[in-house]
Every structure is written in structure tokens, then in C-alpha cells.
Amino acid sequence: MFINLKNFFVFSAIFLISVNLFAAESEPQRSENVEAQLVTDVMSIMPGTKINMALRLKMDRGWHTYWLNPGDSGLPTEIQWTLPDGFSSSEINWPLPEKIDTPPLVTYGYHDEIYLFSTIAVPADLKAGNTITIAARVDWLECEEVCIPGGVDLKIDLPVKENAPVPDEQWSKIFADARTKLPLESSEWKFAVSAKDSTLQLQGVAPDWFDSTTGKVIFFPYEYGVIEYSKAQKSSFKDGVLKLEMPMASGAEKAPQVIEGILVSDKGWRGPNSEKAHYINVKTGMQLDAMPKTNSSSVDGILLALVFSFLGGIILNLMPCVLPVLSLKILGFVQQANEDKSQAWKHGAVFTLGVLISFWVLAGSLLALRAGGEQLGWGFQLQEPAFLIILSAFLFLFGLSMFGVFEIGTSLTTIEGKTGRKSGWVGSFVSGVTATVVATPCTAPFMGSALGYALTQPAWASMLIFTFLGLGMAFPYVLLASMPSLLKFVPKPGRWMESMKQFMGFLLVATVLWLLWVLAQQAGAMMVILVLASLLILSIAGWIYGRWGNLAMPAKTRMTSTIVATVITVLTLFFTLKSIDTFAAVPQSGESISKSEGINWQPYSDQLVSELRESGQPLFIDFTAAWCLSCQVNERVAFSSKDVQNKFTELGITPVKADWTSRDENITRALASYGRNSVPLYVYYPAGKESAPVLLPELITPGIVLETFKKNGSKTISVK
Amino acid sequence: MHKRIILFTLLVTGFILHTSMFASEKAQINKAAPDFILTDSHGKTHSLSQYKGKIVVLEWVNFGCPFVRKHYNGKNMQALQQKYTSEDIVWLSICSSAPGKQGYYRSNDELNKKLAEEGHEASAYLIDASGDVGRMYDAKTTPHMYIINKEGILVYDGAIDDKPSAKLEDLKEADNYVSNKLDILIAGKEVDPETTNPYGCGIKY
Known part of the structure; x- marks a missing residue:
């Protein structure tokens, strides 16, 4: 990907030089360890407009330069512009x-x-036909372990032309990418900060449409003396509320009045893979009404899950490692209770308690793990590719084990023999615990699925799910213990068990299929192929373990095969997870058209737009490109909202999508007609032949879109 | 076996006591400056407590750092050292660079040659290769300046001046925080305790 881009870049650079003496970038200059260059995304400038200019700094390996607040030491990079008369420059907009x-x-x-x-x-009275020079003196401090001041003089020549500038395609793309690292200026997030003792407590409330997690969040202050840079910040995100604790700067007697800086989220403020930095400027001492979002897990969904966990629990008993134990166990109960038949169900109840407690311990440790994970910033979410991949690998391996490729935990079932001999109440309780433990190798795959679901739920729901799983598992025991006559219906162990086991393997593979389908939605086909390839390698590891690691082999062979299989498994998973970023594709714009269902986008053409304008129908144009990350996030956030979709229908707005993914002269011209040379751009024409176009901000949310419709004559088309 | 357990417990307790003692000895503005003992470039030991009753300046230094270079190449630091040591102020330059890192000298001969070359005029150049004193004072950059008044109270912690840069030409325009404070103290007046943002290279702990 990177290499392709680079080749493309070199090629087009040669092309540009051959057709145009002017380039959209300055000659790069070097200090000892840093290369610097001025870059813009246009080939010419137009009087009365603004141009984006970027200072590109390429640090040698291991070297760094500083942000606007360098932290405990260092210096921020400085740009001193030398501009022609009438020109002016803005402050630096710093990436995170x-x-x-x-x-x-x-x-x-x-x-x-x-x-x-x-x-x-660019001043409006500038004469076209000239060439102007924009120069800058740039100074920075470059540090590895030692620090060296660096600085260069840069200049860029640009022709002044009367018409809208032609965008430089390559830099436009790179700019689109680089801009996603700039902090969001505003969003529908609400932030408040209060001080307690020597800690600043920041609280953020997510907008309604935010259905992801922030992951780990770190605050970077603009000013010295606000927080202690070197002390750990603690963040958590739950039910739409972000909490962040930061130690105040030592020596600061009271909290600063205003907290200004950027918050950096691991995952993004507008969902996974969106902008990671968010600018904040809030007065301290304000409190937010903590309004946790209503839990997304509906009660219906949980009821259904409970029924399934109960049934799943019963099915656990049919698993090959449990069934033989089952009849023995129950016979034991019956014998014990023979002296006093009314005691039988009591033994069953104590047994149930044993099972339940084991399940609670399991659930409890998982929840603790999850809480720990949130602290560390990994979310167990189905929208997390890493989680999906690990779960698929896990279920696939168990599927293979079901098919008989290899055996898991052949020694575990023998515990039963040692502990199953106790009698009395304690005996029944211990039996419940051991039954759960013994069943683990067979139940793991089912538990895996239940676990996957339970972990995405709030704690109380996960606990209930596990409780029902346990109740389900204990149910047949209780039933049979109370009514021993039913025992004759219990199927005898035999060949059917093997068939049953193998059949279960197919169910597991089907589950893997479903997980990969979810993964394909998020990360694209390449990622799925990669995961399939790693599953193939994992199956080889499983085969090695099964073929040479079984009990019939000499101890040394077993040991070697176990090590080899483990190493293969770990390495495969490691490389797969590591390459998520490389292979996970941003969805192609074609896909996103079909994905933003409810809005029936029409492909852009000049003809379509002019027809619609003549008829006076309202019109919404979305200028986008597959390589533009903010465009993708905007579409996901704003156009997937039901309210927005309904408003499009209600107002009779024709949605038009101008896809700039590959070079398209028409769209370039259309962009220029709105004074722009980059995507995203959103243009709304309210109803009426003479209506003026309304340009939306570059980053949109459902609220912003709806507000635009409301402010700009929300006449329905039928009123006319 | 029991002996081992007792030994282990003792070690752990000792460690905890040790660290907590250190933690309580952090320098804080407007509080008594914590005492320390360090060896200078001639092998002589100096403690902060031995200078009680005198105004003490602590200057964190690393001759390889471009920010320190600005103040030494411009003869700014030497001038301050000369001026204030003649006013009976104790000026201690401290280097917390770890062995092998920038600013660390393998031998005192090498170091004293360097000090002569720089025209170093401070009362002493102290070596804090373990970084303990640097951490005790939360020293972050070179230069990072501290002023302790005659009563032993830390009254200034921060930058040397208001021009955070490594450019020599910025020296002329700079407002020197340290000399401002020292002049007030010499005049026998009280200074408002203050911390500012120190600037420079990170200390090579």
C-alpha cells in the first residue's frame, strides 16, 4: 500500500514537472536529522481565497520534534512567514x-x-498573471537522546490565476489523511472538569449517535502547570460517559480556572477509526448531569439470551465428556437418597448450588478481566476486529478438536474418579463443582459463544446469562434425582456420542463463518482472507498436536509437538493481529453507498444537478472519496441516523453523491465552483429555483445536518 | 526457611521505608528546601545545610545541551555566577546526567579542564550521576534554576529567563528571572515564591 502510494507519487511528480513548472511544494531542505518542506494542495492561487499550507517535517528514525506544549522539556516548532503584501497567515494547527x-x-x-x-x-486585489513567493523561516528542536536546534529557510512559488485553482491530486490525498490527526474543534460531546484534592476529574458525555467506545483517553494540556505530565491518567468509558482522572501539577495550590488542550482517544471521537483528538476549553468546577445512555441491550434481547443460555446449559449435558458422568452421578444420588427418598431433591439442589458457584466464579473473573481491559483500553466489543479474530481462531480450533483432529484435556476427566467418592451434602456440592470443571473441555466452545455475547453486555446481564447457563446444566440432574424413574430415558453412551461430537464441530465452524462475515463488514475482504489463511495455519498446528502430541506417542515427541504447535499458534495470531492496520480496508465508497441504507444516493453529474436546480427541488450533494477518512466517518455518523434519513424523505431532498476517489474532472470543477479543492464538502440547496447553496462544515453529525435543514427553509416539497 | 521469610520481610519493609522517606523529601515551593550531600569536581563534599544563612542558587547544567550552550557561549551564565558569588551568594551548578550520557564526565580532570575552558565561575560544580538530587528537586531541564533564601526556604523554581529558545540573539532581549529575584533578596526584601515553566533539554537521567 505504502510502496504503491510512493511509486504513484514519484511517477506523478515526474509527470507534474514535465507539464508544469510550478509545483505545489517547495524544495525540501534538511537539518542534521530532519527534512522540511512547504506543501500546499493547489497548483495556483486565486485572489480573495484562502489556501492550505502545511509544513511537512520528516524526522530521521529515532528523532523527534515537539508539539505546541513540549511537556517537561523541549521547544515547539516555530514558523515565521515572509509573505507578500496583503497576505496573512494563521497560527499553526497542530496534529495530535x-x-x-x-x-x-x-x-x-x-x-x-x-x-x-x-x-x-490571499488578498482580493491581487493581480492575476504574476507569480508570488511564500517564504518561511522554520526553527525546531530535534532530539533523540540529545537535542540539537534545527532550522531551515523554505520558499514556494505559486502563480496567481483568476480562476479557481486546480487541486494537486497527490497532496490533496495526503492532506485528507493528515487532517484526520487534527483535533476536532467541536462535536456533540459535552465535557466538564472539576477539581478534587489534587486531582482533576474530567467527564465527557457522548452524543446519542455514538455507539462505540473511546478506549483509553489521554489529556494533553496547552499550558504548563495544569497537570503533572509524568503521572498516569486514569480513564474509563461506560454507558456513554467518559471519566478521566488527571493528577494536578505539583506545586499548583488550586486548580486552574480553565482547562485547555486536547483529549486523545485510542479509538476515535466519532466511532472506530475516526478522529482521535478533540479540542477542549472548559471552565473548571462545572458539573455535567451524568446522563448515562439507556442501555443499548434491550430487555427483550436479554430474555432471549437467557432462554438460550438455559437450553445451552441443558445441551452441555449431552456433550461427550459429561454424559457418562451424568448417569453415574444420578445413580449416586438415588442410592444416597434411597434411605430417605424425600432427601433426593435436596441433594439435587446442593448439586445445583455447586454448579452455579463455579459458573459465578468463572463469570466474575471474566468481568474482572473486562474491567481491567477497559482500564488498559482494549474493549471487548464485536466491533473490535482483534476480538473477532481471536474468537474465530478459538472457535475454529475447538471445531477441529470436535472433528477429532486433536484431543483436548484427555487427563481432565480423570479428576472425577478421585473426587467423586465423597458422600453427604458436601459430596453433592463437590460433585456440582467437579461436574462443571470436568465438563470444561467440551463446554468451552459453547461457553466461548456465550462468553462472546456476555462480554458485550453490562455486568448484571452477563451474570444472569451465566446463572442461567448453570441452571440449565444442573436442570437434568435435579429432574432425574427427583424422579429416578426418568432415568431409563437417558440415552446410553455409545457410537452416537462420537457422531454428536462431530456434528457439533460443524456448528462451531458455522459460528466462525458468522464472525468472519461481521469482520468482512468492518475490515474488508483482504482482512478476511488473511484470517482464513491464519486459520489454515492454525489447523496445521492442531494437526501436528493431534498426530504427534497424543498419549500414544513417546513423551519426547509429545513435548516437541506441543511446543511446535503452540509456537505456530502464537506466532500466527500475533502476525494476524499485528497486520490488522495494514490490511483492514476503509470501506470503498461503492460499499458505503449501499451501506448508508435509507438514503438513495444518485451519482453526481452536472446534468442531474442542473435539472434538479431548474425544477426547484431541494438537493444535497455529498463530495466524498474512499481515501478520505473523515468523509467515511461523516457518512457513518450522519447518514446512518434514522432521523436524517427520514428528513431526506420528508423534505423530498434528492441526495447526490460526488465520488472523487479517482480523478474526475467534472467533480473537480464542481468543487472549485464552491471555492473548494478538497473533500469532504457537503452542499445543500433548499427548495426553490433561486435558493442559494448552503455549505455544511467539514465534519458533520446528525445534529448539524438536521439543523441545516431546519434553518434553511424546511418547507416540504408538497407545500409548493 | 523461617529465617528466609524474616529476612525477606525485613528487606521489603526496609525498601518501603526507604522509598517513603525519599518521597517525603520532595522539594516544594515556599517550603524548606530538602537537604542533600554531593561531591564536587575536586572530590570535596558539599551539603545544602552547610550553607544555611546564605542565599543558595541551584543551576542544573549539561554542557552538551544547546540551551546551556546559549547561556555559556553568550557568557551570560558565567557573568551571573561571578556577579552573585561576589555578593556572598552560593551558586551550585549540578549535573544529573547518568554515566555514559551527554554531560557526564568520566574523570574529574577532564571535567575541570572543561570548567576552565567554559570560564565556569560558580561556587562549585556538583556531580549527581545517580540523579537522586535531581529527582528530589523535580529538576526537568538544563538549565533549570532554583533559589533558596537565607532561611532555607525554596522561593524560586523554574526557567532562567522568559525567552525559551536556544538562539544566542535572544539573550539580549531576555528578562532574567533569576537575577530579578536575587537582586530583591540582596536588597534584604522578601520575594514572592514563584514557579515558572523551565525550558531546555530534558535532563539525561
């Missing part, structure tokens, strides 16, 4: 920094490559 840890110091800066954006305003 990294936290660079060199105990006991922490600094904020950048490794690798960054783009520091500024806006240059």
Missing part, C-alpha cells in the same frame, strides 16, 4: 502528539512524519 516517555520526564512530540497546517489568506 505522542507522549514520549523518558522517566522521570515526559515530553509531547512527533516521530516519523507530520504536517503542521496553516491557512494563508
Whole structure:
């Protein structure tokens, strides 16, 4: 991907030089360890407009430069512009920094490559036909372990033309990507900060449409003396509310009045893979009404899950490792209770308690793990590709085991023989516990599915699900213990068990299929192929373990095969998970058209737009591209909202999608007609032949779209 | 076996006591400056407590750092050292660079040669290779300046001046926080305790 882009870039650079003497970038200059260059996304400038100018800094491996607040040491990069008369420049818009840890110091800066954006305003009275020069003196501090001041003089020549500038395709794409690292200026998130003792407590309430998690969140202050940079910040996100605790700067006697800086979320403020940085400027001491979102897990869904867990629990008893135990166990109960028949059901109840407690312990440790995971920033969510991949691998391996490729835990079932001999109440209780433990190898796959679901639910729901699973598992025991006459209906162990086991294997593979389908939706076909390939390798590992690791083999062979199989499994999973970022595709724009269901996008053409304009129908144009991440996030956030979809229908707005993924002259011209040369751009024409176009902000939410419709004559088409 | 357990417990308790003692000895503005003992470039030991009754300046230094270079190449730091040591102020330069890192000298000969070359005029150049004193004072950058008044109270913690840069030409325009404070103290007046944002290279702990 990267190499392709680079080749493309080199090729087009050669192409550009051959057709045009002007380039959208300056000559790169180097200090000792950093290369710097001025870059813009247009080939010419037009009087009275603004252009995006970026300082590109490419740090050598291991070296870094600093953010606007460098942290405990360092210096922010400075740009001093030398501009022609009448021009003006904005402050630097800084992309999100990294936290660079060199105990006991922490600094904020950048490794690798960054783009520091500024806006240059071009005066309206500038004459076309000239060439102007924009120059900048850039100074920075470059540090590895030691620090060296670096600085260069850069200049870029641009022709002044009367008409809208032609965008530079390559830089447009790179800019679109780089802009996603800039902090969101506003969103529908609400933030408040209060101070308690020597801790600042930040609270964020997610907008209604936010259905993801923030992951780990870190605050980067703009100013010195707000927080202690080197002390850990604690964040948690639950039910739509973000909590972040930050230690106040030592020596600060009271909390600063205003907290300004950026919050960086691991996952993104507008869902997975969206913008990670969010600008905040809030007064301290304000409180937010903590309004947790109503739980997304509906009661109906949970009831259904409970029924299934109960049934699943019963089915657990049919699993090959449990069934032989079952009849023996019950015979035991019956014998014990023979002296006093009324005692039989009591033994059953104690047994149930044993099973339940084992399940609770299991559920409890999983919940603890999950809570820990949230602290660490990994969310157990089905929208998390890593989670999906691990679950698929896990279920697939168990499926293979069911088919008999290899055996799991052949030694576990023997525990039964040792502990199953106790009598009395304690005996029944211990039997309940051991039955659960003994059943584990066979139940794991089913537990895996239940676990997958339970972990995405709130704690109380997970607990209930596990309780019902346990009740289901204990149910036949209780039933049979109370009515021993039913025992004759219990199927005898035999060949059918093997068939049953193998059949279960297919069910597991089917589950894997479903998981991969979900994965395909999120990460694209390439990722699924990668996971399938890793499943193939895992199956080889399973086969090695089954073929040479079984009990019939000499101990040494068994040991070697176990090690080999484990190493293969771990490495495969490691590389698969590591390559998520490389292979996970941003959905193609074609897909997103079909995905934003409810809105029937029409492909852009000049003709379509002019026809609609003449008829006076309201019109909404979405200028987008597959390589533009903010465009994808905007579509996911704003157009998947039912309210927005309904409003489109209600107002009779024709939705038009202008896809700029591959070079399209018409769309380039259309963009220029709105004074733009980049995507995203959203244009709304309210009803009426003479209506003026309304340009929406670059980052949109359902609220912003609905507000635009409301403010700009929300006459329904039928009124006319 | 029991002996081992007792030994282990003792070690753990000792460790906890040790760290908690250190934790309580962190420098804080407007509080008594914590005492320390360090060896200078001639092998002589200095403690903060031995200078009680005098104004003490602590200057964190690393001659390889471009920000320190600005103040030494511009003869700014040496001038301050000379001026204030002649006013009976104790000026201690401290280097917390770990062995092998920038600013660390393998031998005192090498170091003293360097000090002569720089025209270093401070009362002493102290070596804190373990970084313990640096951590005790939360020293972050080179330079990072501290002022302790005659009563032993830490009254200033922060930058040397208001021009966070490594450019020599910025020295002329800079407002020197340290000399401002020292002049007030020399005049026998009280200074408002203050912390500012120190600037420079990170200390090479």
C-alpha cells in the first residue's frame, strides 16, 4: 500500500514537472536529522481565497520534534512567514502528539512524519498573471537522546490565476489523511472538569449517535502547570460517559480556572477509526448531569439470551465428556437418597448450588478481566476486529478438536474418579463443582459463544446469562434425582456420542463463518482472507498436536509437538493481529453507498444537478472519496441516523453523491465552483429555483445536518 | 526457611521505608528546601545545610545541551555566577546526567579542564550521576534554576529567563528571572515564591 502510494507519487511528480513548472511544494531542505518542506494542495492561487499550507517535517528514525506544549522539556516548532503584501497567515494547527516517555520526564512530540497546517489568506486585489513567493523561516528542536536546534529557510512559488485553482491530486490525498490527526474543534460531546484534592476529574458525555467506545483517553494540556505530565491518567468509558482522572501539577495550590488542550482517544471521537483528538476549553468546577445512555441491550434481547443460555446449559449435558458422568452421578444420588427418598431433591439442589458457584466464579473473573481491559483500553466489543479474530481462531480450533483432529484435556476427566467418592451434602456440592470443571473441555466452545455475547453486555446481564447457563446444566440432574424413574430415558453412551461430537464441530465452524462475515463488514475482504489463511495455519498446528502430541506417542515427541504447535499458534495470531492496520480496508465508497441504507444516493453529474436546480427541488450533494477518512466517518455518523434519513424523505431532498476517489474532472470543477479543492464538502440547496447553496462544515453529525435543514427553509416539497 | 521469610520481610519493609522517606523529601515551593550531600569536581563534599544563612542558587547544567550552550557561549551564565558569588551568594551548578550520557564526565580532570575552558565561575560544580538530587528537586531541564533564601526556604523554581529558545540573539532581549529575584533578596526584601515553566533539554537521567 505504502510502496504503491510512493511509486504513484514519484511517477506523478515526474509527470507534474514535465507539464508544469510550478509545483505545489517547495524544495525540501534538511537539518542534521530532519527534512522540511512547504506543501500546499493547489497548483495556483486565486485572489480573495484562502489556501492550505502545511509544513511537512520528516524526522530521521529515532528523532523527534515537539508539539505546541513540549511537556517537561523541549521547544515547539516555530514558523515565521515572509509573505507578500496583503497576505496573512494563521497560527499553526497542530496534529495530535505522542507522549514520549523518558522517566522521570515526559515530553509531547512527533516521530516519523507530520504536517503542521496553516491557512494563508490571499488578498482580493491581487493581480492575476504574476507569480508570488511564500517564504518561511522554520526553527525546531530535534532530539533523540540529545537535542540539537534545527532550522531551515523554505520558499514556494505559486502563480496567481483568476480562476479557481486546480487541486494537486497527490497532496490533496495526503492532506485528507493528515487532517484526520487534527483535533476536532467541536462535536456533540459535552465535557466538564472539576477539581478534587489534587486531582482533576474530567467527564465527557457522548452524543446519542455514538455507539462505540473511546478506549483509553489521554489529556494533553496547552499550558504548563495544569497537570503533572509524568503521572498516569486514569480513564474509563461506560454507558456513554467518559471519566478521566488527571493528577494536578505539583506545586499548583488550586486548580486552574480553565482547562485547555486536547483529549486523545485510542479509538476515535466519532466511532472506530475516526478522529482521535478533540479540542477542549472548559471552565473548571462545572458539573455535567451524568446522563448515562439507556442501555443499548434491550430487555427483550436479554430474555432471549437467557432462554438460550438455559437450553445451552441443558445441551452441555449431552456433550461427550459429561454424559457418562451424568448417569453415574444420578445413580449416586438415588442410592444416597434411597434411605430417605424425600432427601433426593435436596441433594439435587446442593448439586445445583455447586454448579452455579463455579459458573459465578468463572463469570466474575471474566468481568474482572473486562474491567481491567477497559482500564488498559482494549474493549471487548464485536466491533473490535482483534476480538473477532481471536474468537474465530478459538472457535475454529475447538471445531477441529470436535472433528477429532486433536484431543483436548484427555487427563481432565480423570479428576472425577478421585473426587467423586465423597458422600453427604458436601459430596453433592463437590460433585456440582467437579461436574462443571470436568465438563470444561467440551463446554468451552459453547461457553466461548456465550462468553462472546456476555462480554458485550453490562455486568448484571452477563451474570444472569451465566446463572442461567448453570441452571440449565444442573436442570437434568435435579429432574432425574427427583424422579429416578426418568432415568431409563437417558440415552446410553455409545457410537452416537462420537457422531454428536462431530456434528457439533460443524456448528462451531458455522459460528466462525458468522464472525468472519461481521469482520468482512468492518475490515474488508483482504482482512478476511488473511484470517482464513491464519486459520489454515492454525489447523496445521492442531494437526501436528493431534498426530504427534497424543498419549500414544513417546513423551519426547509429545513435548516437541506441543511446543511446535503452540509456537505456530502464537506466532500466527500475533502476525494476524499485528497486520490488522495494514490490511483492514476503509470501506470503498461503492460499499458505503449501499451501506448508508435509507438514503438513495444518485451519482453526481452536472446534468442531474442542473435539472434538479431548474425544477426547484431541494438537493444535497455529498463530495466524498474512499481515501478520505473523515468523509467515511461523516457518512457513518450522519447518514446512518434514522432521523436524517427520514428528513431526506420528508423534505423530498434528492441526495447526490460526488465520488472523487479517482480523478474526475467534472467533480473537480464542481468543487472549485464552491471555492473548494478538497473533500469532504457537503452542499445543500433548499427548495426553490433561486435558493442559494448552503455549505455544511467539514465534519458533520446528525445534529448539524438536521439543523441545516431546519434553518434553511424546511418547507416540504408538497407545500409548493 | 523461617529465617528466609524474616529476612525477606525485613528487606521489603526496609525498601518501603526507604522509598517513603525519599518521597517525603520532595522539594516544594515556599517550603524548606530538602537537604542533600554531593561531591564536587575536586572530590570535596558539599551539603545544602552547610550553607544555611546564605542565599543558595541551584543551576542544573549539561554542557552538551544547546540551551546551556546559549547561556555559556553568550557568557551570560558565567557573568551571573561571578556577579552573585561576589555578593556572598552560593551558586551550585549540578549535573544529573547518568554515566555514559551527554554531560557526564568520566574523570574529574577532564571535567575541570572543561570548567576552565567554559570560564565556569560558580561556587562549585556538583556531580549527581545517580540523579537522586535531581529527582528530589523535580529538576526537568538544563538549565533549570532554583533559589533558596537565607532561611532555607525554596522561593524560586523554574526557567532562567522568559525567552525559551536556544538562539544566542535572544539573550539580549531576555528578562532574567533569576537575577530579578536575587537582586530583591540582596536588597534584604522578601520575594514572592514563584514557579515558572523551565525550558531546555530534558535532563539525561
